[in-house]
Amino acid sequence: MSIEINHVSKSYGSFQILKNINFTIQTGELIALLGPSGSGKTSLLRIVAGLEQADEGQIVFNGQDLTNARIKDRKVGFVFQHYALFQNMTVFHNIAYGLNVLPRKYRPSKKEIKEKVEKLLSLIRLEPYGKRYPSQLSGGQRQRVALARALAIEPKILLLDEPFGALDAKVRKELRDWLRHLHESVGITSIFVTHDQEEAFEVADRVVIMHDGKIEQIGTPEHVYDHPANPFIYDFIGSANRFEGKIAGGKFVDGDFETDAPEYPGEVTQGLGFVRPYHFIIEKQKSGNQSLKAKIKHVQPVGPIVRLNLERSDTHDLLHVEMNREEFSRLDLHADELVHLKVKKVQIFSTGQ
Numbered sequence: 001m002s003i004e005i006n007h008v009s010k011s012y013g014s015f016q017i018l019k020n021i022n023f024t025i026q027t028g029e030l031i032a033l034l035g036p037s038g039s040g041k042t043s044l045l046r047i048v049a050g051l052e053q054a055d056e057g058q059i060v061f062n063g064q065d066l067t068n069a070r071i072k073d074r075k076v077g078f079v080f081q082h083y084a085l086f087q088n089m090t091v092f093h094n095i096a097y098g099l100n101v102l103p104r105k106y107r108p109s110k111k112e113i114k115e116k117v118e119k120l121l122s123l124i125r126l127e128p129y130g131k132r133y134p135s136q137l138s139g140g141q142r143q144r145v146a147l148a149r150a151l152a153i154e155p156k157i158l159l160l161d162e163p164f165g166a167l168d169a170k171v172r173k174e175l176r177d178w179l180r181h182l183h184e185s186v187g188i189t190s191i192f193v194t195h196d197q198e199e200a201f202e203v204a205d206r207v208v209i210m211h212d213g214k215i216e217q218i219g220t221p222e223h224v225y226d227h228p229a230n231p232f233i234y235d236f237i238g239s240a241n242r243f244e245g246k247i248a249g250g251k252f253v254d255g256d257f258e259t260d261a262p263e264y265p266g267e268v269t270q271g272l273g274f275v276r277p278y279h280f281i282i283e284k285q286k287s288g289n290q291s292l293k294a295k296i297k298h299v300q301p302v303g304p305i306v307r308l309n310l311e312r313s314d315t316h317d318l319l320h321v322e323m324n325r326e327e328f329s330r331l332d333l334h335a336d337e338l339v340h341l342k343v344k345k346v347q348i349f350s351t352g353q
């Protein structure tokens, strides 16, 4: 089932929380809505679900306009951050719940329900746990049950709102891998809300990055990471060093840092440059013209890489640089040493004025 979100806007009073949101989710796709707190992710998800109404725009499922359809006619399954399992029901009955409450003429037989729940228990890898109560499960197991319960009614669409938000980092990581596999085997069109960039990038086919009620960029995780569309995305995803300077005559200049900016040939304007920590070369001796003098302030080995904090000699701004351990040993670098930095890759944005 495909989902078209057509020019959706929504306000609370004079505060507009969604501003002309417009994109299509293909059948079977897993989309992550990613953005800082308050960017409008949950509101958009609730509008797709039918829990809220948009002020403008349409929600279209497989070509059918469901903007005004009731929740139960949309056939969506939900999983929220806080496991909303029924505490007084066993795992089995929690999963069977949506089927047991169907009107008699749609309700499967007891035997069919039992078979279905057993299949779902196997899908979430909790076969032996059917007789347990939610209080006898770990947080991660409860979220898997919540997912099985959502899948029991065979929804056309699955909506997940920070489903792993309340769990610790290790369990979150396991559940991410597990959700990805589950999605590959079930293939249901899904929207996953998160503010965790790593989670979105690991799980989703495409990520939709939201900020301030607007979409900043849509693309595959690889594309968004390699080609952030604007400074907000550079700052939001992954760590990047930020250079504030001027663009003039096809060049970007910030203190002693100078680089070509051929995408802005004739402009004279303020600009921002972003450099990922692993896009620097450190040299002991200055070579060529385009290098930047800096002092090593702190060295921190982390597994196979070494993280360095350096202070620029011109502006005294801090830079974060990463290199592999072999390269670090080969160069024999030390704290308080003055070195020369070259930049392998930089992305420049004009910020106007």
Ligand SMILES: Nc1ncnc2c1ncn2[C@@H]1O[C@H](COP(=O)(O)OP(=O)(O)OP(=O)(O)O)[C@@H](O)[C@H]1O
Pocket: 012, 017, 035, 036, 037, 038, 039, 040, 041, 042, 043, 044, 195
């Ligand atoms: N019922 C409401 N009445 C008034 N304002 C609301 C209501 N619901 C949400 N908002 C506001 O709308 C904006 C978007 O909220 P939303 O929950 O969609 O953001 P979010 O990106 O999901 O954030 P988070 O990651 O913190 O859950 C926020 O500024 C929020 O305060």
